[in-house]
Amino acid sequence: MASQKSLTSRPLDLTYFMYIASHIPITIFFDCQVLYPTSWIPQPLLDLTAWYIQEFKDPLIANANNLPWFKSFIYCEGLIQLPFFFWSLHGLYYNKPITRVGLLAYGAHVATTVIATLAEVGFGSPARLTMTAPERYALLGLYLPYLLIPATMVVDSWFKLAPLVNSAGSKKKTN
Incomplete structure (x- = not known):
């Protein structure tokens, strides 16, 4: 059963909620x-x-x-992440523990794709990237929250899931 703790009393969850809600129209x-x-x-x-x-x-x-690799990320965003956004908003709002599993998977997926994106923008071929250093830094700064928030989701979800998983494992051993 989900906790009755309000979303506004859970600052990280509120951050995730706002991030995901804002991501729907962006997507x-x-x-x-x-x-x-x-x-x-x-x-x-x-x-x-x-x-x-x-x-x-x-x-x-x-x-x-x-850029097929980048377009594949966009397909994932539209076909996998977009439906997940709606499910996760509901789960975050009602503080459903199962939502942590989704946030962990989503966060790991997105952090991985954004690392590739940051690497391309930061270190890609100069012939392909005709940007000045300040332009590159500005773009990296724009993409950075899309790494940091999902990475935080992974760590936060891991720590919230670990006791549940460990508890379930302990119960199995004693039965």
Whole structure:
């Protein structure tokens, strides 16, 4: 049974809730644009993406169709993460322990993909990345929370799940 402790009294869970809730429109309207036919995308969203690419010089979003590894991350975001977002919001709101398993898996998956993204932006081929150092640092800074919050989810979920798993293991041994 889930704890009756309110979401606002659980600061990390509230952070995860806000992160995930904010990620839903970002996923649908921004990140997944590369997966939709252009005719489906309203002009203001196309303009937003063009502005973002110009402002942040993001070579990954700008060239997603030519980067299969990156586009595969976007497919995962749209097909796996997006449904998970709704499930996890419900679980976080009601403090359901099973949500920790999902957060651990999600956090590990996202942290891994963002590490690859950060490596590409930070250390990718200069011929491919025509960014100045300040532009690169700005883009790295923009991506960094998408590593730190999911990585925190992993560690936090691990520590919240470990006692439950250990307790279940102890009960089996005594029976």
